[in-house]
Amino acid sequence: MHLKLILRSKNTFNKQIQSKMNSSIKDNALKFVDFLNRNPSPYHVVESARQMLQKAGFQELRITEKWSTRNGGKYFVTKNDSTLMAFTIGGKYQFGNGFAVVGAHTDSPALKLKLNSKKSKVGYLQVGVECYGGGIWHTWFDRDLTVAGRVLLKENDKVIQRLVHIKRPILRIPNLAIHLNRETNDKFSPNKETHLVPILATVVQEELLNKSRGITKKTPSTDEIPSQVDKHQSLLIDLLVDELNCNREDIIDVELILADCQPAVLGGLLEEFIFGGRLDNQVGAYCTIQGLIDSLENSNLDDDSIVRMGCIYDHEEIGSESAQGAASSFTEHVMRRLNDATTFELAMARSFMISADQAHAVHPNYSEVHEENHRPSINGGIVLKYNGNQRYATNSISAAILRESAKLVDVPVQDFMVKNDCACGSTIGPILSAKLGLTTVDIGAPQLAMHSIRETGSTVSITQMTNLLSSFYSNFTKIRNQFSNLM
Ligand SMILES: [Zn+2]
Structure with missing residues (x-):
């Protein structure tokens, strides 16, 4: 009887927890978690965005072709399959009317396979x-790691790209036992070249496997040019061939990164947190695309007079300087195609950009690193980032436009600035704002442990960020009217 009572109260408590959280907030967060789990690399992020957009009726354009876009149309274009720009053209759009832009990034810090990745040491x-x-x-030590990315394949007379994501833990970077490194809890700074080399298998087991398969290892002659696949562990290439159901000879090259096998989840006793990798910046990438799609349900595209644009860029984590990064001319080229020679500058002056990247929530164990008046909480709303030295592009006008978009959908906004004695991070905001002359605001969803292999995000932030971006797309022209003397 006593035991039964305890069990009943336990069940009730779990049910109370479940019903406490608004189901749409949880559903939205779970959809994002699913997105995260499907996307271990920027190539996967772009492919998932492509699928979301196609489902919503967007048409894919190619940068290598001429476009014949029309008012009321919904389109997207990719570059290198790691950067994507989606846009809708309002029914009442005229050249020069301007763009409502949201920018985020598809890449996250990761370990990438070297060009010649084959290594062996003391039997491993x-x-x-x-x-x-x-x-x-x-944080990459003692994790269950795998590989993901793209493989270039010969198919008839063309080269094609296939995505790959091995869903089992095939790699490991083991820690050194404390007995052999007594200082590990006081100082642990692994050497990035020598200590971060994952193990795949042992030589003994590879030889046994090869024997059972009747494979004898050939030593390549010195005058033979090695193929790309010969530069990587043969076992790994065999696994890719199996996974892609292709011929080994057809592989032209591989571009792979390491990823954690443990799936992202909602966590914390009350499921307020998202535990997973790459929140920076797949939260931004997902909410940019979802916010654009949602905005079409919330406001009629036929009545719209501007271009709504969602851009998710590769290479933010290394400074954005690449053909498909935010510092490239790609954004300008796409925008020019939607204007003519006389209206481009006018369009830029009338445009606005939200740079959506993750933000640092205050940490209970390190609260002193946040400036005392600028301590965003993990579930306190979207964070507006400001830095007078222009590490963030926000100013009082762009902040006011952002706050107005948030107010219309009841999304709380928190403020963030770094302390004067702390270096400030940066985003694509200042880069694009300088390049195109766009009035820009920097914002982000709050999170902890940014750039860890397993970060801590905020469940409610997915709904807040998506609603805020959708509100911006739908309401920008109206809000812009209030600020027309100041832009
Ligand atoms: Zn970021």
């Missing part, structure tokens, strides 16, 4: 990796 087969971006690399 290893995979050489390069550090991409500013990861917290010690």
